[in-house]
Amino acid sequence: MPPKKDIANLLIDAALKLAAERNWHDVTLIDIATEAGVSVADCYDHCSSKGDLLRRFVKRVDREVLADIDSEDFNEPGHDRLIAVIMARFDILSDYRPALRSIINAGGDLGPADGLRAIKTHFGAMRWMLEAAGFQTAGLHGSMRVAGLTAVYAKTFKHWLDDDSTDFGPTMAYLDRELSKAANWDRQVEKGFGRASSICGKIGKRCRNFSFKKPSRDGDATPAETPSDQATSSTTNS
Template sequence: MPAKKDPRDTLIAAAMELAAERSWHSVTLIDISQKAGLSLADIYPLFKNKSDILRAFVRKMDMRVLADLDSADFDQPRHDRLMDVIMARFDALAPYRPALKSILHDFGDVGLADGARAAKTGFASMRWMLEAAGFETGGIQGSLRVAGMGAIYARSFRQWLDDESPDYGPTMALLDKSLNQAGGWDSRLGKGLARVGTLRSKFAQRCPKTATDHGEAVAD
């Protein structure tokens, strides 16, 4: 007996098929439910709205890319590994390119209330892509890496959407150039933060001594 298909996957697939056929703005939850062969009552406990379905699609792509990682490549330079991770993501997205063009044309049809959640999902996705390439994403530098990767990915994504070359050469060239530039900024930032950390350590070491000297002077 075949395994029962996850209704979430069924709804995501239905939504993407409809987006490829017409304007994403015109697609309703009723359309998606009918395409998926499910009722609105089936959708209700799974997704709040269309934006929720899109966020689930993004997470599904994250899982697909992470599941295909080859541990043999973990020793690659981080730049090369990040290139591979992002290009693998574009390969995973390739079957949905018509749908993604429709969704992007309507800016995801995201309302104000969903904008923050959509941004949070996007940043979480970029954080996982960076982690998969061996980059640390904690602290100030890590947060800036995630934000920078989001900007680079958005620019490369737009290039990829219209890239009809067999190997996505123009997209790879843009991604490589952007990552090289960001790598230079990241290196300078790391050195600057290291200097700040050194100064803070020196200051912290001097503070107890200063406080002790002040206490002795008061006692005298």
């Protein structure tokens, strides 16, 4: 029996092997456990579904990409870093293309719950890819960047699946064009957020000024009236 820590990877590798050999929809968890050489009970302990194994595979790929990053890479322009990160991901996935084609053709064979988890996993993966390339992903603007890269990656992934070149040059050229389009969109969003922030600041200032000058009830001092003003007013009236 393999060590417990290796069982998850054995199951992932077995699942991908079977996906490359047959229709992913027809592959069962029992088939995967048998191919991996682990008991059904151990399979149960390490995964809840085929979708769970796919999410673990995505996380494994994420880790391989991130483990290959050098601090010197951050001296390059962000656009180039992002291309390098995404292409490194495709290089890792290249050995699994037959399996990935089978899985894509079957729509992942995911139910609604697994489908939502898969979306969350891919958003998380793209957030890490952006961070690895030196981009900010916090806040609303960051979330929009993640969503944008997820869309770019999905389109490029389909292109890559049919790219039979040895160096994936056509895929890189396609990715370059799509990221350039996304960068233009990102700059417009950034300007929009800047204008919105400026407008909100002006509105906030006017609201504070209005509150400061608001007339008070009879007999009460207004916010703009100081105790010395009140004393002067009382002396004058008497």
